[in-house]
Amino acid sequence: MSTFVMDTVNVMNRELRPVWREPMSVVFAMIQPLVFLGLFAPLLPQMADGSALQWFVPGIVAMTALMGASFTGSNLMEEMQSGSHERQLVSPLGRPALLVGRALKEVVPMLMQVAIIVAVVTPFSFDLHLGGVLLAALVLSVFSIGVGALSFALALASRGEDWMFWTVQQTLLFPALLTAGVLLPMEGAPRWLEVVSMLNPMTYVVDAVRALFAGTYPADVVLQGVAGAAVVAALGLWVGVRAMRRSS
Amino acid sequence: MTHSHHTDHSSSPAIVTRGLTRHFTSRKQTVEAVQGLDLEIGQGELVAFLGPNGAGKSTTLRMLTTLIPPTSGTAQVAGHDVVTGQREVRRAIGFVGQGNGAGHRQLGRDELVSQGRAHGLSRADAHRRADELIEDLDLTAVADRKVSSLSGGQRRRLDIAMGLVHLPRVLFLDEPSTGLDPQNRANLQGLIQRLHAESGSTVVLTTHYLEEADALAGRVIVVDHGTVIADDTAARLKSGLGDLVRLGFGSASASARAASRLARVADARVDVADGTVDLRVKDGSAMVGELLADLAADGVPPTRVEVARPTLDDVFLDLTGRSLRETQQSTEPSTPETESEVAA
Ligand SMILES: Nc1ncnc2c1ncn2[C@@H]1O[C@H](COP(=O)(O)OP(=O)(O)OP(=O)(O)O)[C@@H](O)[C@H]1O
Numbered sequence: 001m002s003t004f005v006m007d008t009v010n011v012m013n014r015e016l017r018p019v020w021r022e023p024m025s026v027v028f029a030m031i032q033p034l035v036f037l038g039l040f041a042p043l044l045p046q047m048a049d050g051s052a053l054q055w056f057v058p059g060i061v062a063m064t065a066l067m068g069a070s071f072t073g074s075n076l077m078e079e080m081q082s083g084s085h086e087r088q089l090v091s092p093l094g095r096p097a098l099l100v101g102r103a104l105k106e107v108v109p110m111l112m113q114v115a116i117i118v119a120v121v122t123p124f125s126f127d128l129h130l131g132g133v134l135l136a137a138l139v140l141s142v143f144s145i146g147v148g149a150l151s152f153a154l155a156l157a158s159r160g161e162d163w164m165f166w167t168v169q170q171t172l173l174f175p176a177l178l179t180a181g182v183l184l185p186m187e188g189a190p191r192w193l194e195v196v197s198m199l200n201p202m203t204y205v206v207d208a209v210r211a212l213f214a215g216t217y218p219a220d221v222v223l224q225g226v227a228g229a230a231v232v233a234a235l236g237l238w239v240g241v242r243a244m245r246r247s248s
Numbered sequence: 249m250t251h252s253h254h255t256d257h258s259s260s261p262a263i264v265t266r267g268l269t270r271h272f273t274s275r276k277q278t279v280e281a282v283q284g285l286d287l288e289i290g291q292g293e294l295v296a297f298l299g300p301n302g303a304g305k306s307t308t309l310r311m312l313t314t315l316i317p318p319t320s321g322t323a324q325v326a327g328h329d330v331v332t333g334q335r336e337v338r339r340a341i342g343f344v345g346q347g348n349g350a351g352h353r354q355l356g357r358d359e360l361v362s363q364g365r366a367h368g369l370s371r372a373d374a375h376r377r378a379d380e381l382i383e384d385l386d387l388t389a390v391a392d393r394k395v396s397s398l399s400g401g402q403r404r405r406l407d408i409a410m411g412l413v414h415l416p417r418v419l420f421l422d423e424p425s426t427g428l429d430p431q432n433r434a435n436l437q438g439l440i441q442r443l444h445a446e447s448g449s450t451v452v453l454t455t456h457y458l459e460e461a462d463a464l465a466g467r468v469i470v471v472d473h474g475t476v477i478a479d480d481t482a483a484r485l486k487s488g489l490g491d492l493v494r495l496g497f498g499s500a501s502a503s504a505r506a507a508s509r510l511a512r513v514a515d516a517r518v519d520v521a522d523g524t525v526d527l528r529v530k531d532g533s534a535m536v537g538e539l540l541a542d543l544a545a546d547g548v549p550p551t552r553v554e555v556a557r558p559t560l561d562d563v564f565l566d567l568t569g570r571s572l573r574e575t576q577q578s579t580e581p582s583t584p585e586t587e588s589e590v591a592a
């Protein structure tokens with residue numbers, strides 16, 4: 001187990017090094033969700049039960065997590081072409097560590113983004129519940145690792161064909177966001193859309209994050225959210241490790 | 249097999265393959281990249297796989313390093329099966345692939361350290377090892393630069409350094425000298441031989457160059473179309489071939505006269521083309537002085553002299569009776585082309 005942790009930290013640190021060396025890229029990544037929020041928030045209708053921001057911010061946070069994690073494979077594409085992925089495969093690094101380490105590369109900036117978003121919106125009509133936010137960040141991290149692993153598997157399956165990776169990533173990204181109720185509430189959706197939404201594990205993650213951001217801890221919602229994140233993580237790792245074993 | 253293996257009772261072979269085979273299927277076409285390889289490489293051997301493009305060298309190495317599973321057959325490396333004992337195999341080996349092992353956005357030194365850490369070195373040891381290798385491979389000036397800014401040869405040296413970080417028991421190098429200038433080529437040979445001598449590692453490398461195989465390896469395995477066509481020492485592979493002595497003359501008549509004199513040289517093959525005489529003879533390089541003196545005494549001094557050692561192409565021609573399929577690969581780095589031999 002400790003080898004897993006050591007290997008994962010090794011892979012994650014290696015992935016993060018170029019990020020830290022280019023601080024401007026970090027700054028832009030931090031600002032992006034804020035721009036989105038700034039443009040979108042004024043358009044939000046006033047809601048019956050509390051401020052629109054209270055409803056919308058957790059969605060933006062979940063969106064940021066999904067987007068970041070879904071880019072995990074793009075770095076890998078480059079390294080598959082150069083041969084450094086191959087070098088890592090021949091090293092004794094554990095296969096799950098290769099996956100999780102790369103996925104964590106997107107989780108670390110994601111957590112920073114969450115911190116910045118929360119810091120920026122708190123002075124406005126947003127109530128900060130620190131305990132809930134931290135718990136939500138944990139759930140999102142597990143979810144991100146799963147999405148990152150799926151993105152990794154997609155990169156392997158694309159076998160260096162950039163267009164394939166980006167087409168599939170984009171095609172899946174927006175339906176996943178919309179049916180999870182990130183941007184618009186799912187209440188009043190037609191039956192078929194409701195079913196799709198119920199089948200999307202991200203729906204439960206987003207619901208749990210909203211509850212937690214509001215400082216409430218309804219056991220069923222939170223547990224469903226944890227379960228949704230865990231399902232995505234387990235699926236991602238399973239698919240990812242399999243893809244790595246078969247990528248030859 | 250004429251080669252005597254360094255196997256004894258206490259040490260099992262470093263590499264054993266039995267019927268090792270790999271097919272690739274793409275677009276309904278099957279490529280038999282490696283076909284039924286039976287090999288035994290003893291601990292501490294230094295072996296070169298020599299073969300033309302597409303012979304199956306990389307595919308063999310990729311199977312032995314756990315990157316791809318065999319289609320059929322088995323292979324053991326450092327005592328572990330490459331399919332069922334992947335983890336153990338990976339711990340024991342080092343691999344320098346045909347591509348670039350260092351990430352383009354990384355710094356060279358960082359890559360060396362994280363490779364060392366991946367192999368279980370402590371932080372301090374990994375840094376110490378990185379420093380050593382940076383020195384050994386003459387990377388001091390570039391080790392702290394982004395890998396994408398390095399020249400091809402510098403990047404290659406970094407790849408090699410990464411393969412050596414953990415002093416692997418079995419080291420695989422896929423065309424290690426590609427892109428290196430002559431000085432770094434010589435440097436690399438020294439480094440590999442030093443590693444081999446100091447740590448007793450088994451080294452398997454691939455190359456297109458007979459000269460390189462000769463300079464480095466005790467044993468040369470010539471492969472083509474996925475099968476072994478010769479397995480011997482470089483010296484013995486070359487012994488039947490002799491050197492090529494090419495003499496240029498001012499006129500066709502002079503070359504014809506010289507050829508008739510040279511026909512007296514024992515065990516030599518003489519080809520005359522317009523103004524040029526090609527003499528293929530064992531130890532030709534040692535004989536040149538005498539030959540020139542004789543020809544001068546006979547009144548036909550050559551105006552030009554070239555001596556070429558045998559190349560992969562020559563070995564190939566000798567073994568298979570045909571020339572390499574892709575002739576550009578037959579150019580040795582430091583010796584002149586021998587086109588007339590290829591055409592002969
Ligand atoms: N992934 C693959 N898919 C399909 N065919 C492949 C694949 N990898 C290798 N081959 C084919 O297998 C054969 C052997 O290739 P291999 O890379 O082992 O040759 P090589 O001896 O290393 O050549 P080179 O000297 O050019 O590096 C070639 O015909 C190659 O096209």
Ligand SMILES: [Mg+2]
Pocket residue numbers: 305306307346422
């Ligand atoms: Mg090759």
